[in-house]
Amino acid sequence: MSHSTQPVFIALQANNDTMPIVEAILADNPLAIAHEYPAMVKIDAPGRLVVKRESVEERLGREFDLRELQVNLISLSGSLDETEDEFILQWNAA
């Protein structure tokens, strides 16, 4: 499947719970850029953005169920695929 470079994003509430998640995302997605707004962090990436459970757990120091993202998620853009290990946003078209 060819990957698009059209922008995808995830936006999270800016709070203590989401700091390690944001860190994990930025570490796993070298092209991602975080924009800080009042009470909100929006992370943009070209084409694809992945949240990895293991990376979040490393930074959180406990088990993390990716469904916990729900609690602090504000919005997203891109087609979503969610498994136990990864929460992936992407566009499929070239």
Add this chain to the structure above:
Amino acid sequence: MTTSKAPAKKLSLKENYALLTRDLGWKPSYQTEDTLFPAVKFEGIKIHDWDKWEDPFRLTMDAYWKYQGEKERKLYAIIDAFQQNNGQFNVSDARYLQALKLFINGVIGLEYSAHRGFNIVGREFPGVGTRIAAQMQAIDELRHAQTQIHALSHYNKYFAGMAEFPHQFDRAWYLSIPKSFFEDAITSGPFEYIIAICFSFEYVLTNLVFMPWMSGAAYNGDMSTVSFGFSAQSDEARHMTLGIEVIKFLLEQDPANVPIVQGWIDKWFWRGYRLLTLIAAMMDYMLPKRVMSWSEAWDIYFEQNGGALFADLARYGIRMPKHWEVTVKEKGHVSHQLWSTFYQFRHAAGFPVWLPTPEEMDWMSLKYPDTFDKYYRPRYEHWAELERQGKPFVNATLPQLCQTCQWPLLFTEADDPTEICYREGSYLGEKFHFCSDGCKDIFSKEPEKFVHAHLPVHQIYQGNYFNADVNPTAPDFNPLVEALKYMGINPGVDGGDFAGHIDAVNWELWTKRPANMHAPTTTDTAPERKSA
């Protein structure tokens, strides 16, 4: 049946969801499918296999309760703390409160309508996965209506114009715009409804409402609103994903669905865009501390993100919504045109209106370099001068409304901001008027539906807008004052000028801070106002 020897299989999220959910439905044999699901055929959408529906979030009820319960506990803890600390006095100024009135009177009704609409879809679709997704969204939307009521309840105790929100939603002239939008969606068939709301509105447009606007609420010190806003938006993220899934599902099921879906995208993009004019004005004029302009938000959330979405859908033969180019041409104008409209009809609004201060106009010059100084600054300066002379400008005549979106004809031609855009059509020997080609197109496709629009201006002139206990033949009957009362607007109190408004006076008395942070005045000596 298995033996008890092998350990129980470990289920993945997908497998667990599929086992618990997928096969709950069955093919009826004592009743026909058409009897049980009578509403899925008339729109012309062809579904060959409902099981091809993919559930992106795969939420089972146990997980739904767990995460939603946690969100609610967090949210109500914040609302409780906000109320205990009288957080309503911590917001930037008393003008910010006026934006909340549009929220409570306009948006709660929309959330509730969405709740009911998704209940219909949740009942009428034959596919289990699709129905469950719709049902979850239905109850989420109830959540949004109720958390908004609960978050704003405390403001209502101190400020005017919020106490009659369900009444106003059903009757106030400018709230027929959001009301008719959602009622158009719900009175459509279930497929159109879900495309209208999940895709065109939520996926393409609601980020504009919740991201910059709610971030703006935080910036203005309203922790209660930002909390319900962001908490609601986390549900929306699920709904948006439903929106994109539903569109792919329909497009993949049958090529004959493509033109039908494109028609709905065209209609609902335009309908949603027109509705969001309200947000444009709120962002540019009603947030005392501003995060971004409407024009910037449109660029980020529609042109860039929406563009990415439509690039992705091109492989199905879906193109950008019709008239999208017009929205880009209008982005430097609509908020100013609407605020000018609200200003001149402020005596008939449920909230007070003000002219932007010089400091705010400088911000707009910066954000709207091509349009503000040329077209809009002169208006505000002229009106400000009239206010100084003690003869403020008011438009006392009711406006001409668009038959489709129900806004007054306040928008100008896309290529000439000095000419109002008039479009006219006729149907069954009667004339109908529109604010744009987009709205005229929508009417022309379904005139049988849109003749039934309840246009408040026409209703007032028909004599339908006064309360039951009023005698319209009495010598002192004032139809416009009575119409306001009918709408749930307290004439001479709720609307009018911001300066001297009950909220402004009380704000300064209670907080000792200026009601308008950009135009400090001293009205410390004014007595507290209880009512008119």
Add this chain to the structure above:
Amino acid sequence: MTVEIRVQAVKPLRNTFGHIARRFGDKAASRYQEGTYDIQSEVNHHYKPLWDQERDLYDKRRTAVEMRDWYALKDPRQYYYGSWTIARAKQQDAVDRQMEFAEKRELLRSLPEAARKAIVFALVPLRHFEWGANTNMCMVSAYGWGTAVTQAASMATMDRLGMAQHISRLGLLVDGNLGDSLVQAKNYWTDHSDWQPLRREVENLMACRDWFEVILAQTLIADSLVYALFFNHFDSKFSAENGPGLSTVLDFLTRWHDESNKWVDAVVKPVVAESESNRAQLQAWADHWRTAFLSALSPIAQGIMGPIGRDTLAEINTKLGTRLVKLGLQDHGVAL
């Protein structure tokens, strides 16, 4: 920015919203009240529904019963979304522990084969009954009038999905997460002769388009009979033979049903009391669906209870009659 102490002394100008004050007086109102009363749109509707052109979008004429105030159907649990979801999350937490325990100790999986088969035959097909109930409650929440009853129906819609999924988990506890018990149970539901009459009535009810008839038939009639038969009598019989393992995991269902009954009574009672014509209408519906579901349950009652099936059903039916009388209806004692 901090709030100075003196603003604490600011007295509110009003204590609640106008529509709440008109109902209950201008005093502090509960979150249930503010989140519920009068929030459904009532007048000035635009457009005729493409799916029901003879009526309005919200229309009191979608049921044959009439109420001066549909908000008389107050939910005694006073559930608004937040309190409902937090209550369910808490219950689910306890259920999760029960289920984990049951899985770890193989409470169902280690039962003798005949017992496991009995669970799959007698209980797992009810996930489809619950799905029918989900459909019916969703119909009420879609087309009912007044948030007091429609929001509770919306919660019931989700509750029934939760119950369907919970029952599915019982199957997975039996089959070690392979899912073949679910396949087997679906075959029973669609093809086994003992189950067909019940499926017939579930489908008949799904075809019913009077929302108050649906709420009455589903929650007062069908649920009373079904829950008592399967989760009470069958469970007792099964426990006597196989120990209390099954009861542990049925606890959620029976507790939920007890809770739901309080709501159901509060929905039916004021409608019966409103007028003689309502009472007569509800009596006719109750008699019709009671007869239909009792006869539908007869074969499966005998299938799962054996020779005492008939008496069991008679006992359950008597209790239903008593409940009808408490609600202001008559017990027309349907013959089995």
Add this chain to the structure above:
Amino acid sequence: MSVNAIRPGYHGDMKDTVDKFHGNQLINIGWDKHLMYATPVCIPVPPQMPFGALLQQVLPTIYGQHPDFEKIDWSVAIWSLGGEPFTPALDKSIADNGITHKASMRLRTPGLDGLAGVGF
């Protein structure tokens, strides 16, 4: 195109037909290049009202606040009706001028193009 509904014969009510306005009809009026009035207006008028009365009695109450209004030379004012050029007869009634219910009229006042050079 027409609407797809679950049963044949779908049609909304014509909500704003002239019979519902108690002997009046609606007319919509907009004054081009005068966006101080941000929207055209809608008013009920008796169909028998002479067009001249509309000019002399009604329009001043609508537009009188604009400084251009008193400068209008009505002999050069240009009207359009439903997008077509239109020359009203001042002594004839609204109805006899062919102005039907819900008609949309636009007024242009040559030489008077609003304030600030931007049609305000």
